[in-house]
Ligand SMILES: [Fe+2]
């Protein structure tokens with residue numbers, strides 16, 4: 422069993438939310454909001470996927486990891502959902518409605534996946550998403566350690582730092598569950614790419630609405646540090662990839678220490 426702690430955290434966001442879309446770095450800001458908007462649908466999808474097969478996991482240590490993974494993801498999406506509602510309200514009814522319409526489509530996709538897709542489809546989606554976000558989280562901490570973190574550090578950045586740190590902490594779970602039940606390397610690569618493309622199509626759609634609302638060109642622009650950072654991301658497709666071997670950044674442990 423890995424060391425995965427469920428921390429019950431509730432962020433209190435200020436009403437103004439001026440640290441979310443301050444206009445300092447539109448690419449990064451709109452990407453982060455787009456990403457956050459997916460969380461109340463993506464993370465419940467992962468939770469449903471694992472709850473459905475929890476009783477079939479024959480390894481008690483892995484079953485324990487899955488339970489803690491579910492506990493962490495549930496905390497994440499609840500915080501994202503609260504701040505997402507505040508963001509939508511702040512952007513006005515017209516923009517909010519456009520974002521909600523995309524959210525509804527995303528939710529419908531994930532519910533359909535649970536209802537109609539195979540176990541291996543859903544497990545590889547989870548692994549593709551988790552491998553990608555773990556690489557992104559490590560790259561983000563590396564940037565911060567190099568002194569290239571966000572200029573301001575409000576509750577929004579704190580939410581992302583906490584979330585990224587817990588994504589690194591539970592990095593082994595989706596991989597181990599996939600290996601436990603499925604294990605095909607070729608399918609892991611193909612299914613992960615398909616999952617990541619599906620996920621990012623929605624982030625792009627959210628970002629386009631946000632960019633348009635800010636009077637910007639609507640071509641989604643993925644910031645280098647938050648997109649899919651190459652070396653860390655690419656190694657997730659190696660046959661030898663195993664997230665258990667990833668070295669955890671010191672800053673990650675420092676962040677986690679703030680919530681224990
Ligand atoms: Fe999460």
Ligand SMILES: [Fe+2]
Nearest residue numbers: 494551588591
């Ligand atoms: Fe996760």
